[in-house]
Amino acid sequence: MTLRLFNTLSGQLDPLAPSDGNVLRMYACGPTVYDYAHIGNFRTFLQIDVLRRFLRLTGIEVKHVMNVTDVDDRIIRNAAEAGVPIGAYTAEYERAFFEDLDWLHVERPEQVARATENIPRMVELIQKLEEKGAAYRTEDGSWYFRLAAFPAYGKLSKKDLSGMEDGARVDVDEYEKDSARDFALWKAAKPGETSWETLIGRGRPGWHIECSAMAMTYLGESFDLHAGGEDLMFPHHENEIAQSETATGKQFARHWMHVRFLLVDGRKMSKSEGNFYTLRDLLLKGYKASAIRLALISVPYGRQLNFTFDGLTEATNGIERLRTFRARLTEGAFAAGENPQLREMAQTAQQNFRAALADDLNTAGARAPVFDLVRSANTAIDQGQFLAGDRDAILAVLKDFDSVFDVIEDHDAEPTRLALEWAEQTGRMANVAPELLARQSITDEQVEALVAERAQAKKQRNFARADAIRNELTQKGILIEDSKDGVRWKRK
């Protein structure tokens, strides 16, 4: 089943497959590590994770390169304010970034490329551009890309810049550029700033050249897919195309995927607006990593997602339904035999699940057949028509689902625990929700003991005592379920 993915460049759904028939080579713009990433950032990384996982589900191997921008104006400024070298400053946020990805179960890229470790590649690329007459040096030692050297500029974002006259609304004199729209490739060193001594002078790379150089270094001059947030389409990705294609004369990325923005309560969220939540903020409010993951991927990548706390609660409850169902399947005792109807339903669900994802990663559509199957199977169980031989077919569908969504398998305790640890270390305990602390205040062993005591009380028909224990547990976020197969408990 070939994935058809919207291609910003062609403006249509294009099949996505490895051009070498072997490994799909993709580049995705990663973080600038100058602060904790916010959930808007993670929406993008999560959707790219969905892409990766679906490709692998369909048998396609992926080589995914992600850059880490560890030098730029904000980093230099913040590090200077903190009075530390930029390397020390960025290390903390890079570590936190990958920790966050782990908590969200975002798969690591095959290759992480740091800007500061690839300076020579960038310098080479700028030299190549100079040879082609597409790069020039200004008096202060900075280098710029000559936009006039790339007539196709604007083909990605569908902008026609030909009608824009220099000097009309833009100050041409600034930075001594030939044209106001020429963009920086290399920024000359300023006193006291981090810089590199290179063949093109002392300075540091511009943002756009980083991605071009690193993408081509690790993936070759032409590769299959380039992904990123919608805001990067212009100018960042447009500039990458201009630089790369001018240098090589070849098509840069064949396919471009842009993840639409996340809004918070209907408003755009960004660091500059200051209205953002980090993953850690949400964990300390008591939301589970899985719920955050599901909430951020359930709306397909091509649509804006309006983030709300109600949405997180909804995701939490949906996940509970799936987990409860799977526990019912794995723990329940069923009569021997097989129910052909269920087998067929499982097959249909699996097909529809994959078909929805193959259709431009329609995650919302992909959930439906799985939930349909859950209801059908639950009904069968209630009616005693579910047989032992049906279990594997149904579990296989859940496995498929989780190979992409990855929320049924419960990994939630660890991120919450680590976030609390982090809060303690960094003096953020005031941000922790009281309910979360209440939940953390009881150990599994203590719960087990109370559950056993309650069972005993029930046996003696001492319902008052049993209910008192249940209330006590409920207050600590422990939910009790009595079933034929025994007592089950879980943390809210």
Next chain:
RNA sequence: GCACCGGUGGCGAAGUGGCUAACGCGCGGGUCUGCAAAACCUGUAUUCGCGGGUUCAAUUCCCGCCCGGUGCUCCA
């Protein structure tokens, strides 16, 4: 201003030129239960922003309008 995207039940959201408009969450009723929980059954949009057009037939195509969002500048 220009460009792009969206407006589907209480909320989120899928989808289609014509069968009963998915799915999830929530809410009401019921079954089960000592009571709950879970699960199931059932009810929750005579209707898909508004107006017009095309068509035998439009939520789905076209035009206009209104509303929301985003991009055009650093930003996932």
